Amino acid sequence: xxxxxxxxxxxxxxxxxxxxxxxxxxxxxxxxxxxxxxxxxxxxxxxxxxxxxxxxxxxxxxxxxxxxxxxxxxxxxxxxxxxxxxxxxxxxxxxxxxxxxxxxxxxxxxxxxxxxxxxxxxxxxxxxxxxxxxxxxxxxxxxxxxxxxxxxxxxxxxxxxxxxxxxxxxxxxxxxxxxxxxxxxxxxxxxxxxxxxxxxxxxxxxxxxxxxxxxxxxxxxxxxxxxxxxxxxxxxxxxxxxxxxxxxxxxxxxxxxxxxxxxxxxxxxxxxxxxxxxxxxxxxxxxxxxxxxxxxxxxxxxxxxxxxxxxxxxxxxxxxxxxxxxxxxxxxxxxxxxxxxxxxxxxxxxxxxxxxxxxxxxxxxxxxxxxxxxxxxxxx
Ligand SMILES: Cc1ncc(COP(=O)(O)O)c(C=O)c1O
Numbered sequence: 001x002x003x004x005x006x007x008x009x010x011x012x013x014x015x016x017x018x019x020x021x022x023x024x025x026x027x028x029x030x031x032x033x034x035x036x037x038x039x040x041x042x043x044x045x046x047x048x049x050x051x052x053x054x055x056x057x058x059x060x061x062x063x064x065x066x067x068x069x070x071x072x073x074x075x076x077x078x079x080x081x082x083x084x085x086x087x088x089x090x091x092x093x094x095x096x097x098x099x100x101x102x103x104x105x106x107x108x109x110x111x112x113x114x115x116x117x118x119x120x121x122x123x124x125x126x127x128x129x130x131x132x133x134x135x136x137x138x139x140x141x142x143x144x145x146x147x148x149x150x151x152x153x154x155x156x157x158x159x160x161x162x163x164x165x166x167x168x169x170x171x172x173x174x175x176x177x178x179x180x181x182x183x184x185x186x187x188x189x190x191x192x193x194x195x196x197x198x199x200x201x202x203x204x205x206x207x208x209x210x211x212x213x214x215x216x217x218x219x220x221x222x223x224x225x226x227x228x229x230x231x232x233x234x235x236x237x238x239x240x241x242x243x244x245x246x247x248x249x250x251x252x253x254x255x256x257x258x259x260x261x262x263x264x265x266x267x268x269x270x271x272x273x274x275x276x277x278x279x280x281x282x283x284x285x286x287x288x289x290x291x292x293x294x295x296x297x298x299x300x301x302x303x304x305x306x307x308x309x310x311x312x313x314x315x316x317x318x319x320x321x322x323x324x325x326x327x328x329x330x331x332x333x334x335x336x337x338x339x340x341x342x343x344x345x346x347x348x349x350x351x352x353x354x355x356x357x358x359x360x361x362x363x364x365x366x367x368x369x370x371x372x373x374x375x376x377x378x379x380x
Contacts, residue, residue, distance in 0.1 A: 007138045007347045009167050009293040009320060011189040011196055012337035014246070018194060021249040022242045029241050035233040042230060042249035048169065048192075048259065049184055051176040055202045056226040059240040062166040062187025067095055068221035069162050071181050073131050073192040073207060073322060075215035076100030081122055081133040081159070083114045087140035087165060087323045092133035094262035099216045104129060110141050111295075113288040116149040116197035123159060130210060131160045136168035140323045142286040142295030142332060144172065151179035152320050160207050165189060169264040170254060171292040171336050185329060188243060190261075191292065193250040193337045197243045203227075266291045269344050272374040276348050276367035279301035280355070285330045292336040295322075297329065298358045304331040310354045317350045341375045 006013050027033050045055040055121055057065050070092075075303050079102050082093040085108030093103040108114045119132060132154065136147050144249055147163050151367040163182040165174055167289060169184070170191025171326060171360035176184050183203075203211070203223060204322050211223050227234045270291035277296050285295035298304035306329055308321040346366045356364060 004316045005318065005343060005346055006344065007317060007334050007339070009190065009332060009334040009336055010187070012193065012334065013339065013343075014195060015193055015250065015338045018246045018249045019251070022194075022246040024245070026241060029234065029239050032053075034239075035247055036123050037158070038235070038239070039233040041244055041248040041251060042233070045253060046202075046250070048251060048254060049176050049202045050174060050259070051125065051180070051202045051325055053177070053204050054227060054230055056201050056223060056230060057235070057239070057244070058199045058201075058221060058226070059197060060199045061196055062185065062189075062199050063165075064075060064221065065093065065166075066091060066164060067203045068199070068201055068218075069185055070099055070101065071132075071216040071218040071221055072094045072214055072223040073160060073162070073183070073210045074101045075079035075213070078102065078131075079104055079126055079129045081106060081119065081126065081129045082133045083108060083119065083135065083145070085109055085112060085114060085141060085143060086138035088138055088166070089133075090134050092135075096133075101216070109185070110324075111143065111285050113143050113145050116146065116153040119150055120153050123154075123157060127158075127318075128166050129132060129159050131162055133162050134164070136163050136165040136174055137172060137292050139167040139293055139332075140326065141291045142284075142292035144286075144288050145166075145225075146288075147181060148179045151181055160204075161212055161358065167292050167336065170259070170262060170289065172290060173263055176202055176364075177204075182293065186252050188247060191337050192247060192289045193242055193253070194246040197240050217273055224285060232325055263291075263365060265340070266335055267367070268374075269337040269339060269341065270294060272341075272344060272371040273333055273335060273348070275374060276370045279370040280352070280362040281311075285318045285326070293320075293332050293334045295326075295330050298331060299355070302355075302358050302360060303328045306358060307331050307351070307354055310357065311350050315350045315353070317347055319347065319351075322355070341371075345371055345375075366371065
């Protein structure tokens with residue numbers, strides 16, 4: 001018998017109470033019943049996003065919210081700075097080009113993080129750039145970006161700061177208003193603990209000024225249309241009703257735990273994983289690791305895809321492999337959303353068994369021992 005354990009950086013496990021809330025018969029969306037759920041959900045999203053600004057919800061995967069940011073803030077021929085240090089940073093530039101926006105690329109080596117100084121240097125060279133696109137947690141490399149420092153640097157600069165927090169939100173600190181992040185983009189299948197299918201954008205007053213001027217074609221993802229409906233606790237088009245009901249439940253769980261404690265839990269799990277990996281002689285891929293996903297260099301002569309496949313096919317435990325140039329070279333273990341110490345211990349234990357089977361030489365039990373000791377020393 002195989003038990004399935006999801007330790008991937010999206011989708012992530014969905015708590016039973018959230019699953020149960022989504023098992024109820026569907027209700028119609030143009031009703032006071034749904035409007036109340038949507039209002040509660042939208043209000044609790046503000047707590048999660050740490051903002052007083054509206055948070056717009058779309059029925060799409062996270063990329064839909066990224067596309068929404070591009071089309072609502074920019075016009076063809078405009079210039080935008082895109083930080084590109086992994087697969088998801090690259091997506092910002094791809095989206096800009098798709099709409100005729102000139103993408104000024106800041107190329108960051110995979111595994112490394114951009115600095116606020118580097119962005120400032122490029123901004124000074126391109127003072128006409130209207131937007132700076134960044135990624136809080138670059139899921140493909142496991143790197144965290146210092147969005148706080150970037151926000152501070154961009155204070156009083158005309159350009160709008162956009163951050164992709166699709167994998168970071170709920171698991172890493174992101175003080176949207178305090179740090180001056182104009183648009184935060186996220187998705188449902190990661191720290192928000194529900195299945196894929198919802199995407200979100202928080203929008204600052206400074207960003208709204210661009211929305212009014214933007215001329216990129218837009219219809220489904222029009223912020224103005226979404227905002228008009230949000231003000232009436234509804235959506236322009238049929239919402240993903242069931243997912244909204246699930247999200248409402250998941251957000252209540254986050255409020256109950258408190259965001260502060262949820263972030264501390266992710267940090268604690270991530271510290272244990274990082275230490276465990278190093279305890280068996282493996283190296284981290286990220287120079288500035290994010291707390292929601294740990295990217296690990298595969299031992300020499302072992303294709304990381306083999307580790308991922310054996311863990312999944314032989315033991316039912318899903319982790320992620322490398323993407324793009326990192327394919328075969330790294331594997332990624334998530335500490336994201338509805339996960340606790342024992343999910344992590346299960347994953348590390350399976351990793352040790354699989355590494356041993358694949359011929360990697362190390363002292364069995366060292367990874368798990370490190371994590372157990374860490375968990376014993378620090379309370380949850
Ligand atoms: C940081 C980041 N950005 C963007 C995306 C794309 O989101 P989606 O696959 O939901 O469109 C992901 C999903 O893996 C992500 O982790």
